[in-house]
Amino acid sequence: MKLMLFNRDLRTIDNTALIAAIDGVTPVVACFIVTPQQWAEHDLAPIQADLIFRRLRELENELSALNIPLIVASTDNFDGANQWLVEFCAKHDVGDIYLNRDYEFNERQRVEQLEALAAKNGVNVHAFDDKCMLLPGSVLNKQGGYFKVFTPFRKAWQNQFSKAEVVKPPASAPCISDFQGLHSLEECFTYPRQDSSQYHVSTDSILTRLRQFSDESVRNYHNERDIPAIDGTSQLSPYLAIGALSVRQCIARLYYDAEGEPLSEGAQVWLSELIWREFYQHLIHFEPKLSKHKGYLEWEKGLRWPGEDVWFERWCEGKTGYPIVDAAMQQLNQTGWMHNRLRMIVASFLTKDLNIDWRRGERYFMSKLVDGDFAANNGGWQWCASTGCDGQPYFRIFNPITQGERFDAQGEFIRTWLPELSDVPNKFIHKPWMWPHFDGVAYPAPIVDHKTQREITLALYKEAKDQY
Structure with a gap:
């Protein structure tokens, strides 16, 4: 059996690690681990915690349709989460863990330590780069270093970018293992929550918002995005932050709605904002000190x-x-x-x-x-x-x-x-x-x-x- 570990990639569509885990032969079980102490240290907002909680309910249903059960566990921190994973794998004959990388320092250490701990216990860890359109380390200057200024980064990014492809996962082989004795999502999710109900969490509603913005509102984005009294922005950032939506989905939709024509001025400006997101993701990959409350300069x-x-x-x-x-x-x-x-x-x-x-x-x-x-x-x-x-x-x-x-x-x-x-x-x-x-x-x-x-x-x- 294989295990798919979800973190900030709470979607089934266009999820690199999930799609790699599904081979149609070996059953897959999915897992999300709540880490209240770690989250508190990272200042996780209670309203985002509630968004994650509500999104997990939707994800559970989407995974079920793919024959994949979702297990939720709770440990204080990342170290405890890694230990829980190895013990779960031993108990349920899991030989492979699949996950998508995050680039903050603690999150990178988490994966490195999991790889070492899992290897000692005969479990393989398969880590994928899924968070960015172009993975960190792939957009470099002529000297082979990372870009320290956004505009040349954007130009190099756009020169390398070819096409954003979105892939839907196939169904997995049925999972018939018995996971009795594990706690429910409600029991595991002990982190403080604040009502996030003004933000929809179903995939259909998220994609509807993306389509509406890309097909209609984005045309005026360059004129309206700086005026706070009007609804001139995409309002998609909460979903990108928890991975309920991927940057590839956003970019693919932009080009789909352009129907083969050059992107409108508004669409170009929104694309530039998405590239800013990539710029900062690449930066924390190269500069761990940014995750340690240190200034760049x-x-x-x-x-x-x-x-x-x-x-x-x-x-x-x-x-x-x-x-x-x-x-x-x-x-x-x-x-x-x-x-x-x-x-x-x-x-x-x-x-x-x-x-x-x-x-x-x-x-x-x-x-x-x-x-x-x-x-x-x-x-x-x-x-x-x-x-x-x-x-x-x-x-x-x-x-x-x-x-x-x-x-x-x-x-x-x-x-x-x-x-x-x-x-x-x-x-x-x-x-x-x-x-x-x-x-x-x-x-x-x-x-x-x-x-x-x-x-x-x-x-x-x-x-x-x-x-x-």
Whole structure:
């Protein structure tokens, strides 16, 4: 018998390891292991945990249709999970484990240790690269190294890319083994959960969203993706994050809907966003330090963060006194998702207006995001903090007032998430403290002055860079 170990690849369609495991002769059993202690250390958001839980129920039904039972187990951490797997294989005469790799440091160690432990017990581990369209290490510069700047990476990626093929799995040979005594999904899933029911989890509904976006909305993506008050993004990131949808499916659908014509401008921009995702996945493959809370640039070690704890608390609560920042944080806190343009605005504000370590913001995001993906989240935070690979120049500091005026001109998004500002005129919506009637509004004054903080930030960054 063979065992398919699921992690962040919760789908049957276009699942490389699963398809490799099914040969039509040898029965296959699937497994997912809940690791609450490990998840807590990785700041897994309760809303994403709930999405995983609900998706596992759907996956169980899809696997059953392929004659594959899904076993769910629970151990504290990855070490315990590996031990459980080897013991399960011995008890149920499993000779091969199939899995898809993740590229974060702990996850890579998990597979390496599983391979060694399994080999001692006569079990073969077959690990596949499934998370990216082009596997890490395959897109290199002329010197044979990895790209440190996105644009040349994108060009090289597109030069190598030929076609995205999506494969559906065949049915497996029936599995007749007795797995009595094992616990149910509900019993094993002890990690805290927060309602994620606003996100559909069936494959049909996920694919319907992909098709609708690719066939209709993507045409205007380049014009609408930065406007948080409208539904201009794909909303597919939660499914990519847990692997309920693959990047190959997204790209294949784009080209299918193009019907042989060049991609529209909107489709090209969305493809570029998917390539950004690949860029950050490749980066954590080459730079394990990124998984260890370290900055990419060496001079980052000398950067001081004198921001106050109370400022961080007010940023988390969406009570900074800057409407676009606070509305974005309310969206995150209430829905588990934040518009991408707003992620950049609030990250810049935390690091460069409040002078608070980007790592604190990175962890807070992971603890809240339904689409939390370590590589993309780390890459985004270090980009905004100017400490990352191809990050923005340190002297580029978003002004939260002008950013609001540019991307939420009429204050529609702000009023949606900050109803206390509903009566503030458009003229003052991005700086309500200037409104003559502000004293009667239940909204805080700005906790810092942007202009003053900008000068402090420039001095702090110059000081850090001058040390190296």
